[in-house]
Structures are given as C-alpha cells and as structure tokens.
Amino acid sequence: MNLLEEAYTRLYPGSQQSLSFCLDYSGHFRGYGGVIKLHVFQKQLSCKISTKWEGVSESIQIGFLQSLIAKLNKTKRSTVEMDLYLQYIRNLSKHAVKYHFEPELSTAFDMVNTQFFDGVMDKPNLRWRNSKNPLGTYEYATDTISISTLLTPHPHLLKYVLYHEMLHKKHGFKQSGLRQCSHGAVFRAEERKFPEWERLEKELTRLVSQHGSLKESFFSRLTKILE
Ligand SMILES: [Zn+2]
Structure with a gap:
C-alpha cells in the first residue's frame, strides 16, 4: 500500500473502492505543493507532490494527501493526520527562512x-x-x-x-x-x-x-x- 492509498483508506474508513493509486514526487514545485487527479476511466487516483515532502514524517505526508483528496472530493472531514499537517505548515511559516526581497x-x-x-x-x-x-x-x-x-x-x-x-x-x-x-x-x-x-x-x-x-x-x- 503506498502512502496515497493509505491516506485514502484512512480518510474513508470501511469504504469500498476499486481505485488504483499512483504517487510521485516531483521537483517541479517550488514550495510544498501537490496536484491530484482522478482518471475516471482508468479508475486511477494519481498524485504528484513536491520532493520537499520526501523525508517528512509519513503521518504528515498522509495528512497533506488527505487534504488534497478531500478538496478533490469536496469532503468536509478532518483526521488526526490532517491536523498534524496543518501544524507542520504553521510551523514552517513561522520558521520560514527569509531570503528574497525584490x-x-x-x-x-x-x-x-x-x-x-x-x-x-x-x-x-x-x-x-x-x-x-x-x-x-x-x-x-x-x-x-x-x-x-x-x-x-x-x-x-x-x-x-x-x-x-x-x-x-x-x-x-x-x-x-x-x-x-x-x-x-x-x-x-x-x-x-x-x-x-x-x-x-x-x-x-x-x-x-x-x-x-x-x-x-x-x-x-x-x-x-x-x-
Ligand atoms: Zn486571494
């Protein structure tokens, strides 16, 4: 089970789904970004997230993936992992390095x-x-x-x-x-x-x-x- 599938399963516990899950890390995001897409005919949920997430704890990554899934599906639900992710982002902002003032x-x-x-x-x-x-x-x-x-x-x-x-x-x-x-x-x-x-x-x-x-x-x- 990859992290995306885990995120999905924990967001919708007990739900029956026949999706396949594809998760990639990409260097194309400057920040902590991510995109998610549901390929209806292939029944595949695919997600690309910034390589900045590599090395971040799995629970926090799951929280981020769940927030992407929740947005895609317009699900109003929050999980422990989503709370952890929010806390993580809040702290990042507080401690963000200032490096660039045009x-x-x-x-x-x-x-x-x-x-x-x-x-x-x-x-x-x-x-x-x-x-x-x-x-x-x-x-x-x-x-x-x-x-x-x-x-x-x-x-x-x-x-x-x-x-x-x-x-x-x-x-x-x-x-x-x-x-x-x-x-x-x-x-x-x-x-x-x-x-x-x-x-x-x-x-x-x-x-x-x-x-x-x-x-x-x-x-x-x-x-x-x-x-
Ligand atoms: Zn605005």
Whole structure:
C-alpha cells in the first residue's frame, strides 16, 4: 500500500473502492505543493507532490494527501493526520527562512504595511513571477508573496494586489474547509478598505483581459494548493 492509498483508506474508513493509486514526487514545485487527479476511466487516483515532502514524517505526508483528496472530493472531514499537517505548515511559516526581497516590491510592501497594518507585519519573502495567472499569490509554508511582472508598469495596481496577498498572510491558514486561499466575508470587508478598490478591480479586470488571464485562479487552488 503506498502512502496515497493509505491516506485514502484512512480518510474513508470501511469504504469500498476499486481505485488504483499512483504517487510521485516531483521537483517541479517550488514550495510544498501537490496536484491530484482522478482518471475516471482508468479508475486511477494519481498524485504528484513536491520532493520537499520526501523525508517528512509519513503521518504528515498522509495528512497533506488527505487534504488534497478531500478538496478533490469536496469532503468536509478532518483526521488526526490532517491536523498534524496543518501544524507542520504553521510551523514552517513561522520558521520560514527569509531570503528574497525584490527591492521594488520591498518598497511597496513598506508603504502598504505602514498605511494599512500600522507597520507591524513581518516582511515575507517577496518575489516577482513571470506567470500572468494569478497576478499574486501568498504561500504560507515559505512565507512568500509572489507578484506577477505584468504589474510592474502599474504601481497602483501592484499595491492593491500586494495588499490582497498581505491580507492572506494576516488571516493565515484557515482551517475551515482547509482552504489555503480564503476570501470570506471578513477578508472581503477588509479588502474594501483600500481606497478606490472598485475602480482598481475594474482596471485589473481590463488589464488581465488584455492578457487573457484571470485575476486569481481561485478554483485551480482547490486541487492545486500551496503552489
Ligand atoms: Zn486571494
């Protein structure tokens, strides 16, 4: 039994299933990522997770795999292993090594931090990414905000997207539904404290439609968390 099968069996104890399970480790993830896919016709559940998971205790890996399976199946259930995994990720964030501050993003961060967070937020890693979708991400495990280079010529939009990602850092890892990227009512209310947010949203929509991408691919995160 591989870890994926074990994760599945422990998540759905006593369930009858005729799936085969395929688990691979891949060096293509920068952080502690993973993707999961159900091949309906082959009756195979296949999962690829970051090589960073190799060497992490099996129970924690099982917790991560279970959270991927639960997302895929929209199962609202938590297990001891999932709790261990959450604790592990929380600690990673606390102890994440700070190694990368892009100067331009660092300046923008300081401005937004002073204006909206009383300057008390610890600076996360700040990097540019070439991807157009999403425009911004916050990765909890490595405490890293990544901003699309598409925003470089638009400092006011950059500040707004940065603010959004800083709110993710502030609100942290939401346990409910194990959602990495949570845009609940509290989050949205706070997001709207940004001056002229409506106009900026429209500008962002225009910008991304010119480049054929979305502001933030929320749904892709359901199966592709911790990218
Ligand atoms: Zn978000």
